[in-house]
Amino acid sequence: MGSKGLIGKAKRTLTEEGISSVAKKTKNFLIYRAKTGFKKEEMVDILFINGCALSHPERYRVDHQMEQLEANGLSVDKVFYTEVKPEMLRLCRAVIVFRCPITDEVKELIEKAHYFNKRVFFDVDDLVIDTKYTDKIEYVQQMNKTEKTTYDDGVVRMGETMRLCDFCITTTPALARELKKYDKEVFINKNVANERMVKLSLDAIKNIKKDASKVKIGYLSGSITHNPDFEMIKPALVKIMDEFENVELVVMGHLDLPKEFGRFENRIIRQTFGDWGKLPAIIAELDINLAPIEESIFNEAKSENKWTEAALCKVATVASDFGAFKDVISDGETGVLCKNGEEWYKKLKMLVEDDLLRNKIGENAHKKAMKEYVTTYSGRALAKFIKSKLARSIAFVLPSTNVSGGVNVVLKHCDILRQNGVDAMVINMDNSDNNIMNSDGEVNVVSVEKHDISAKFDGMVATLYTTVKFIKEYPDVKQKYYLVQNFETDFNEYGSVTKREANATYTESDVSYITISEWCKKWLSQDFGQKVKYAPNGIDLDKFEFRERKFNSGKIKILIEGNSDDYYKNVDESFKIVEKLDRSKYEIVYLSYQGEPKKWYRVDKFYHKVPNDEVGKIYSECDILLKTSILESFSYPPLEMMATGGYVVAVPNEGNKEYLKDGENCLFYEQGNIDEAVEKIEKIASDTELRKKLVENSRKIVTERDWKKLEKEILELYK
Numbered sequence: 001m002g003s004k005g006l007i008g009k010a011k012r013t014l015t016e017e018g019i020s021s022v023a024k025k026t027k028n029f030l031i032y033r034a035k036t037g038f039k040k041e042e043m044v045d046i047l048f049i050n051g052c053a054l055s056h057p058e059r060y061r062v063d064h065q066m067e068q069l070e071a072n073g074l075s076v077d078k079v080f081y082t083e084v085k086p087e088m089l090r091l092c093r094a095v096i097v098f099r100c101p102i103t104d105e106v107k108e109l110i111e112k113a114h115y116f117n118k119r120v121f122f123d124v125d126d127l128v129i130d131t132k133y134t135d136k137i138e139y140v141q142q143m144n145k146t147e148k149t150t151y152d153d154g155v156v157r158m159g160e161t162m163r164l165c166d167f168c169i170t171t172t173p174a175l176a177r178e179l180k181k182y183d184k185e186v187f188i189n190k191n192v193a194n195e196r197m198v199k200l201s202l203d204a205i206k207n208i209k210k211d212a213s214k215v216k217i218g219y220l221s222g223s224i225t226h227n228p229d230f231e232m233i234k235p236a237l238v239k240i241m242d243e244f245e246n247v248e249l250v251v252m253g254h255l256d257l258p259k260e261f262g263r264f265e266n267r268i269i270r271q272t273f274g275d276w277g278k279l280p281a282i283i284a285e286l287d288i289n290l291a292p293i294e295e296s297i298f299n300e301a302k303s304e305n306k307w308t309e310a311a312l313c314k315v316a317t318v319a320s321d322f323g324a325f326k327d328v329i330s331d332g333e334t335g336v337l338c339k340n341g342e343e344w345y346k347k348l349k350m351l352v353e354d355d356l357l358r359n360k361i362g363e364n365a366h367k368k369a370m371k372e373y374v375t376t377y378s379g380r381a382l383a384k385f386i387k388s389k390l391a392r393s394i395a396f397v398l399p400s401t402n403v404s405g406g407v408n409v410v411l412k413h414c415d416i417l418r419q420n421g422v423d424a425m426v427i428n429m430d431n432s433d434n435n436i437m438n439s440d441g442e443v444n445v446v447s448v449e450k451h452d453i454s455a456k457f458d459g460m461v462a463t464l465y466t467t468v469k470f471i472k473e474y475p476d477v478k479q480k481y482y483l484v485q486n487f488e489t490d491f492n493e494y495g496s497v498t499k500r501e502a503n504a505t506y507t508e509s510d511v512s513y514i515t516i517s518e519w520c521k522k523w524l525s526q527d528f529g530q531k532v533k534y535a536p537n538g539i540d541l542d543k544f545e546f547r548e549r550k551f552n553s554g555k556i557k558i559l560i561e562g563n564s565d566d567y568y569k570n571v572d573e574s575f576k577i578v579e580k581l582d583r584s585k586y587e588i589v590y591l592s593y594q595g596e597p598k599k600w601y602r603v604d605k606f607y608h609k610v611p612n613d614e615v616g617k618i619y620s621e622c623d624i625l626l627k628t629s630i631l632e633s634f635s636y637p638p639l640e641m642m643a644t645g646g647y648v649v650a651v652p653n654e655g656n657k658e659y660l661k662d663g664e665n666c667l668f669y670e671q672g673n674i675d676e677a678v679e680k681i682e683k684i685a686s687d688t689e690l691r692k693k694l695v696e697n698s699r700k701i702v703t704e705r706d707w708k709k710l711e712k713e714i715l716e717l718y719k
Contacts, residue, residue: 042452045069046386047092048078049109051100051158059276060305061098061125061171064194068379074386075454086112090435090444093423093455094390097165098123101157110164116444117391117423122165125191127178127301129159137298138228167389169382172324175301187385190324191303192373193312200277201312204284214246215352218286218315220271220279220306221253229299232320233292234258236344241267244352250286284313287358288351291319292344304328307335308373311365316358318347334365393423394459394718396483397467400430401445403593405636406485408612409516409537410463412707413483415440416714427453427460429467439543439613459718461514464488465502468511481718482508484515484524484532486633486655490568506530514717517633519654535714536658537634538707544616544643549623549691555587556685559622559646561637565595568631570651570671575601577626577677585685589622591615620644624684629653630671638666639705642698647691649680659705665697 046069050062066076079088081100086108089095095113097120100106113120127133131152134140143151162168168179168186176186193201210216217237219230241247241264249264251257252271261268271282283289289310293299304324307317311334319325321337329335336351338344351358372378394417396410410426417424418441425444426436433447446453448470456476462468465488471480482505489506492499506513506528513530515521516537524530558578562569571592578588579602590597591607607618619625625641625648632655638648639659648666650656662668667680684691 040450040452041091042075042077043091043446043455044075044077045093045455046074046076047088047095048076049081049084049095049097049100049106050078051081051098051106051161056276057099057125059194060191060303061123064192064375065096065123065169065189065379065382067194067375068189068192069383069386071376072379072383074383074456081106084109087435089113089116089118090425090446091451092118093393094119094121094386096121096123096169097161099125099128099158100161101154102160102164103157106161107164110161114166115418115442116425117418117421119167119386119389119391120165121167121169121386121389122162122184123169124158124162124175124179125171125303127175127298128155129162129179129182131155133178133298136296169385171303172301173327174297174323178297178301187382189382189385190373190378191305191308192375192378193308193369194375196277197280197309198312198370198374200280201284201309204280204313208281208284210285210287212355214248215244215287216248216250216269216285217288217290217348217352218250218252218283219255219290220283220309221251221255227254227256228294229292230255231258232294233290233341233344234260236341236348237290239345240348240352243349247352250282252282279309280313283310283315286310286313286315287355288348289315289317291317291325292338293320293322293325295320295322299323307365308369311335311362311369311373314359314362314366316351316361316365318344318351328368330364333361334368335361391421391423392458393425393456394461395425395427395457395477396461396463397427397470398429399464399466401426401428401432401434401436403609403612405634406463408636409485409634410461410483411436411438411443411612412440412538412540413714413717414443416707416711417718418443420711420715422718427470429470438611440540461718462505462511465505468505468508472508472511479512480510481512481514483717484513484520484633485517486520486631487523490631491566515633517655518658520633533717535717536705536710537636537639538705538710538714539636539639539643539702540707541643541702543613544640545620546643546645547620548645549647551623551685551688551691555585556624557587557589557622558681559589559591559619559625559641561591561625561627562629563592563594564598564601568629570628570630571595572598573628573651573672573674574626577628577674577681578602580674580678581681586681589618591618615640616644619646622646624649624681626677626681627651627656628671628677629655632656634658635660639702642666643702645695645698647684647694649677649684659701661697665694665701667694 048062050058052058062078069076084105089109089112110120134155168184169189170176171191176188179186238260248267250269253273291306300323307328310317318336321339329337331337336347338347414424428445428447431447431449433445433450435445436443459479460471460477461481461483462471463483489503513524514533521532521534524532560574562571564571587604588602589605590603593609597603619640623646625637627637627650632653635656638656641648651671652668660666669676669680
């Protein structure tokens with residue numbers, strides 16, 4: 001389980017049951033987790049995909065940005081690119097891909113993201129997206145053919161990933177300028193220090209005891225590509241060490257120290273390139289930090305990390321008057337800038353001789369870094385940019401994804417929203433977390449039993465009274481809806497708590513009520529005083545193929561639909577009716593999504609839990625639908641039968657009177673009047689003119705209910 005989920009449960013237990021219960025339950029959970037390896041995955045706002053194996057870039061561009069976003073209310077997670085699986089997409093609202101070369105899995109994930117209207121951001125901190133940049137690096141030019149082929153392949157693949165993404169995030173104005181050439185909107189989010197870096201730096205300042213008789217100058221290089229940078233300042237540094245015997249040079253990283261420094265060996269301190277957590281203590285010992293950089297388009301794009309790390313430790317930085325250093329440093333105030341070798345010598349000498357100036361610059365840089373270069377205080381703009389690009393998100397909360405008419409309506413609404421740019425998904429209250437795939441498309445599903453959910457949503461929709469509590473208690477949602485599809489109070493027996501609980505869900509003041517039934521709109525308004533938005537239910541005509549019925553050969557097929565366990569479906573009455581029909585003339589087909597036939601039912605063919613996409617075939621095979629439900633908010637089966645060209649005999653109820661008209665497009669009979677129902681079935685079977693009339697009128701209703709004509713009304717529900 002994610003830490004947020006555990007903390008939330010612990011707080012509730014503490015409030016409701018006391019500290020002893022918290023301790024006991026925590027102990028039991030840890031024992032269970034140790035035995036089973038149980039861990040809930042978490043659905044977050046932003047998933048980072050790290051494509052860089054180097055720890056330093058990952059730390060700054062993944063871990064630190066995650067901390068920035070968390071400090072601004074967005075939940076985050078990360079995965080290394082070789083571990084990417086496209087199904088991870090359902091557990092986030094957006095993806096940030098950092099320096100990631102394209103792979104089949106990454107490409108599929110990005111394509112799925114576009115399908116589901118989830119945004120993908122490409123983050124990069126170097127111009128490693130095109131060989132036209134990397135070919136200019138001296139280190140790359142020195143590679144042998146095999147090495148360069150491998151290196152170039154990674155650069156090309158990284159560029160391919162960048163091109164597939166929607167937006168770019170980068171570190172410097174120079175990088176942003178180049179990225180914009182690829183028709184990308186680019187946001188600049190500078191490299192900043194995380195809280196641990198700050199803590200380690202402050203501790204290092206407290207603990208350090210400098211030798212006032214010495215001046216330590218540090219060159220803490222990063223990659224091997226920094227060798228030419230050091231060559232640029234070599235003459236000035238040699239001259240300084242010749243003039244000042246109290247100057248020591250601290251070097252760290254992949255640096256080939258020139259031979260000219262051989263005579264200063266006793267004043268050169270070498271540090272190993274190891275755990276970054278030890279770096280602040282090393283920097284804090286310095287008096288001057290060196291940050292030379294050669295002028296090139298590649299180097300102009302590099303960030304000011306060396307200044308930041310030194311500033312946190314109150315150490316003055318001397319840097320090239322170029323690129324990001326030029327942007328961050330006020331010369332003589334928060335650092336020192338040098339244009340050429342002569343300036344490097346003069347300004348280094350000035351700082352070596354003037355400890356008060358060194359300290360002043362270090363203090364000024366520290367104040368600037370603590371205000372502008374710490375994750376906690378610097379991530380608001382990044383979070384705002386990401387939020388501004390996210391598609392509107394709506395989550396439908398279902399008690400179960402088992403096939404039913406109500407679930408089918410939710411899935412259709414999901415599909416319509418997705419096709420109109422919304423990130424629509426299903427939160428499932430049971431343990432099924434399989435995405436739903438049908439002819440409409442694919443719907444993301446996240447199970448609350450298997451996942452912690454900490455993502456923010458623009459809208460969350462309850463779909464049954466048992467799901468209302470979830471949306472009311474979920475903290476990170478702007479608009480809460482209740483899609484009412486029936487009077488669920490009557491689903492429960494008198495004397496049961498659940499009957500009262502269901503009824504209470506129609507009294508909420510902080511929930512927007514929406515419905516697909518004119519009847520539901522009426523009683524919600526009149527009986528509960530709610531403002532209700534209504535959009536009619538529709539039908540996908542592609543799934544219900546029209547077939548003209550002849551009634552002149554073979555048995556007439558009667559279709560009975562409904563769960564035999566639900567009293568309001570009144571399925572028993574259907575089978576009492578067909579008992580009176582001639583077996584030689586009629587064949588009985590039973591379709592149920594849940595309950596099975598009772599022993600006494602007369603059934604010639606039984607269909608159970610049929611996928612939604614296959615239901616139309618069953619209706620098309622049958623001739624007359626016998627629908628005896630006494631409670632429906634919107635009765636789909638008659639509309640579906642009419643769409644295939646079949647006929648309907650039904651008990652009138654509030655859920656079918658919205659579109660069924662007796663003698664016009666169906667035949668009604670009075671509930672409980674078995675003989676009348678038999679008579680109506682026989683009338684359809686024998687009266688050719690009646691059948692012609694019923695079909696003609698049915699086609700008009702079905703055409704009006706085509707989902708394609710109702711999209712605007714459906715979208716209006718969720719505004």
